[in-house]
Amino acid sequence: MTLWGIAWGYLWNRKFTTFLTILSVALAVALISSVLTLREETRKRFEEEGQAFDLVVGAKGSPLQLVLSSVYFMDNPTGNIPWTVYEQIKNDKEYVQSAYPIALGDNFQGFRIVGTDASLFEHKWISPISGEERHPFKLKEGKIFDKPFEAVLGALVARETGLNIGDTFISSHGFIKLPEMLGGHDHEQHPYTVVGIFDYSNSPFDRAIFTSVNSVWDIHGEHHEEKHEENQDSKEESDIKYEEWGKDPHSMITAVLVQLQSPALRFQYREMIRESTVAMSATPVEEISKLFEQFLGTAKTVLLAVGYLVVIISALSIMIGLYLAIIQRRRDLAIMRALGASRIEIFGSVLIEAFWVTALGILAGYFLGGIISHIVGYYLSQKYGLSITSFILTSEHITSFATVAVVGLLAGIIPAWQAYKRNIARDLMEL
């Protein structure tokens, strides 16, 4: 029978209190662990997807908004740019390896309809995180669109809408499904036909519906002409919507996704875009890094501070629990001393109890944190198509667990010291 076994015996003897103390440590660790996991995993996934393209070129505005809207399909676009910008970039073979137009404007059940060129689906890149080739556009069934109003669905879209090859659907104007009284309307004249479904890629592309740029243009050109005819009184409104797409609807797109000949050209090419076009460009990876460092960095700090506060409260509960336990079992400690246990062994056995509670709390907290990450990760994958790993162990995790372990052991020192200096003769005679 070791000191570890003796300590465990006493913890087991007061199971409920021990369970509550372990639970309080576990909750603190779960909070810390899940914050670290979710931040690290979402950062990795965002950056991995951000590496898909060197630059995004779009209307002037917030670079982060441009990146979020055109690469991650999460925000509203900054506006539109002339088609000529795309042609200019595509033909700049000295700098550009590939360029893909993106035309946004409609949705189906909240999923964005992305007008693009079929060449996008050949796009591949090497993930800097896994080192593997990423190719998110693998057809699960069907084919790529080659006629107007043919659509290829991302895997999540297919799953959630239940659409299959050959089905048709009506798109709605805007990026979310709005009721008519709030300006929402459907493009009933031009139903899309599903011709293909992509396999899961764990990327934002899973939540998009792809069609040709022409299809998007046709819908909006014709639709807004119809609106003019149907409702002369709302001319002002129609004009604004019309301007959204430019005076010639066939000449405007939302953004251009650009793969350069080398990532080293990013800065130089951004300057060239700024100087030679009406558009602006942004580097997805840089914008995402800024997002994580600035806004999400503060959120992380706040959540970690809360986590460590809970750790301190847990440490106090460990200390109080052990202190009361020592008072309750002072006779047991005296008997152990009578049996030959040294003061150091008594000190050690109490400290081991603190260790057990802390270690089990950390272990349980890590798994609880993984479960939390899994649940949040499921939400993220449904909402943004970002799949994350729930159980990871980074150096930040290890550092935080070590900190919790040290705090837990420090909490055990005071009760252990109380046990160390007890008067055994008095404790034996008291009862």
Added chain:
Amino acid sequence: MVRVEDCFLKLGPKTKFYCEKFYAPPKSRIALWGPSGCGKSTLLNLISGLLRPDRGKIVVNGIEITSMSESKLDQFRGENIGFIFQTFNLLPPFTALQNVVLGMRFSDTIPSSEWKKNAKNLLNYVGLGNRLNNKPSQLSVGEQQRVAIARAVANKQKLIVADEPTGSLDPKTANSVMDLLLKLCEEQNLTLLLVTHDKGIAERLPQIYDCSNLVNEEVEV
């Protein structure tokens, strides 16, 4: 086996313990008898090293324990002295078997590979071979005392100190526990120092040491 000479201990502002001389030869069985508060438990605690005298000499098993360091004394106690207390002898989280093993855990007398076997044999000897895995709360007070007796000799100690071992027992159980203790001491040639205020229990031992005058307020330092 045990020799106490000129042993003085201040217990309070006006209360002092003084034992001029006490001697217990090997294999002796002595009752330390006297009324409550007379100092018999204090004498036992001094002999077992749980208390240190302010002055005097205590020799146990040929070794003077008064000058021992605390850690040496812990080790000495574990290897040489077996304890039996009045009540709450056992550690509640552990089974009878584990409690006896604990008697061997803190000294190097018995190799750890033999702890379990030795503990089982001892529990069989005290008639609790069928209660090995019972926790103290599942044992009667008499059975708990039997486990304590088994634990007291687990390290093959030659000196047993028992502080009112029958104080919480009914007369019938007290007699059976005394029978067991005396039988064990007889068979294994142990020295027994037994504190009791019960004259009847004291008279069951061959020798009685009257502790009536150990604690008083008159002793000069």
